[in-house]
Amino acid sequence: MQNEHTEVYDTLKKYIARHIQLTEEEERYFVSLLRITMVKKKQCIVQPDFICRYRSYVFSGSMRAYLIDSNAQEHTIAFAIDDWWITDYTSYIFQQPATLFVEALEETVLVQLDYNAEQLLMETVPKFERFFRIITQRSFAFLQQRMLSNLSMTAEQRYELFMNKYPQISQRVPQYALASYLGMSTEYLSKLRNNRISKKS
Amino acid sequence: MQNEHTEVYDTLKKYIARHIQLTEEEERYFVSLLRITMVKKKQCIVQPDFICRYRSYVFSGSMRAYLIDSNAQEHTIAFAIDDWWITDYTSYIFQQPATLFVEALEETVLVQLDYNAEQLLMETVPKFERFFRIITQRSFAFLQQRMLSNLSMTAEQRYELFMNKYPQISQRVPQYALASYLGMSTEYLSKLRNNRISKKS
DNA sequence: CGCGACGTTGATTTGCCTCAACGATTGTGG
DNA sequence: CCACAATCGTTGAGGCAAATCAACGTCGCG
Numbered sequence A, B: 001m002q003n004e005h006t007e008v009y010d011t012l013k014k015y016i017a018r019h020i021q022l023t024e025e026e027e028r029y030f031v032s033l034l035r036i037t038m039v040k041k042k043q044c045i046v047q048p049d050f051i052c053r054y055r056s057y058v059f060s061g062s063m064r065a066y067l068i069d070s071n072a073q074e075h076t077i078a079f080a081i082d083d084w085w086i087t088d089y090t091s092y093i094f095q096q097p098a099t100l101f102v103e104a105l106e107e108t109v110l111v112q113l114d115y116n117a118e119q120l121l122m123e124t125v126p127k128f129e130r131f132f133r134i135i136t137q138r139s140f141a142f143l144q145q146r147m148l149s150n151l152s153m154t155a156e157q158r159y160e161l162f163m164n165k166y167p168q169i170s171q172r173v174p175q176y177a178l179a180s181y182l183g184m185s186t187e188y189l190s191k192l193r194n195n196r197i198s199k200k201s
Numbered sequence C: 001c002g003c004g005a006c007g008t009t010g011a012t013t014t015g016c017c018t019c020a021a022c023g024a025t026t027g028t029g030g
Numbered sequence D: 001c002c003a004c005a006a007t008c009g010t011t012g013a014g015g016c017a018a019a020t021c022a023a024c025g026t027c028g029c030g
Helices: A002-017 A024-032 A089-094 A115-124 A127-152 A155-165 A167-172 A175-182 A186-193 B002-017 B024-032 B089-094 B115-124 B127-152 B155-165 B167-172 B175-182 B186-193
Strands: A034-039 A044-046 A054-060 A063-068 A074-080 A101-104 A108-114 B034-039 B044-046 B054-060 B063-068 B074-080 B101-104 B108-114
Touching (some): A002 A024, A002 A034, A024 A115, A063 B127, A115 A127, A127 B063, A155 A175, B002 B024, B024 B034, B063 B175, B108 B115
Antiparallel strands (some): A044 A101, A054 A108
16 A cells, blocks of 8 residues: 555656656655545546535546536546646636536546645745646647647547547547547547548549 | 836736735846837737747737638637737747747737746746746636637637627727637628527527 | 728538437446 | 446438638728
């Protein structure tokens, strides 16, 4: 049990070390603020109307964040597999009621950081201001690229792009989740996969 | 001339003060890194293939950032009016060639911060790590909401939402720019505006 | 004044959705 | 360990939201 946790924390520490260098004491302090959570497939760690308390790092497994709209349709805003963070970001940073579900797609091991602990951490170890700035900037740049793809490409082009960029993810998530991420119906995605869309030339 | 610049800097300082508290010396240092730029209508401050060197704060006027895709179609990723920042974010933070145009929609006064100056600023005054973290987090949350709107709403609903949230912007930007921001053709936006879409019930 | 940029309107087309029905696979309780 | 249900993916037919195309009005500007 202790061994397992050590491995989990080491992986996260390595991830952090890619962006900022911590002293051993700072590392120990950081780890003391974390908690490890196991979630089963289909289990939700965030759901609408509850305030999202944690920022979650995926050690193993996979998660997705999605909205259910007024027509009961699902729309996936994010996936997270090994080494990514996930949360209802708007709910987390403003500490207001969530609008999203954040759900495990497989049995998943998470490392979670509490909102208050994060604030404390940034005050105590200002390097973490830098850390969260950097990962948020990258997330923003990523999302902006995705937004541009959705504005400028057809469903088929978005599908091809995703398959090229994230072949691992496409193999691990259910097809309806991928369709709702790419902004198309499951039926249409299925047809694209099986080349059943009549093309010209 | 000096008066005019003072007003510009004071406005930006007030904006900064909403997020972090600076000493007078820090403020002076910060201002020393800035430069003021006037741009005429239709002038571009960023264009594809050039590395975007500045983060720009709009003091007065308005700007837009857009992509031209392989079909020569424009897609607007962001507007900025008074008191907002704009840049080709991906190009700026990774210091790689831009893919976007950033263009003035009116005669505009900008305050610009150079990439290297920004790095220096964060090292010299770590409060700015915090500042940029906070504004980036907000931008990210904003963009995520927009992404969800685009995934879950019809063109008409997106138009209504925008008109409710940003009535000021809709009056200041040309219609083709708004259409390309909302992800619809100019013709369709025109029809929505003039209630020329046949509705049921 | 005349040209080019911008917006409007109607006719037509199309990319993708919806609906419906049917396989395949997974999970679960008897 | 099998039966059966539920979930997930596939396929085709038909429909609709929004794009495209085309033509014209209008305004601002050189």
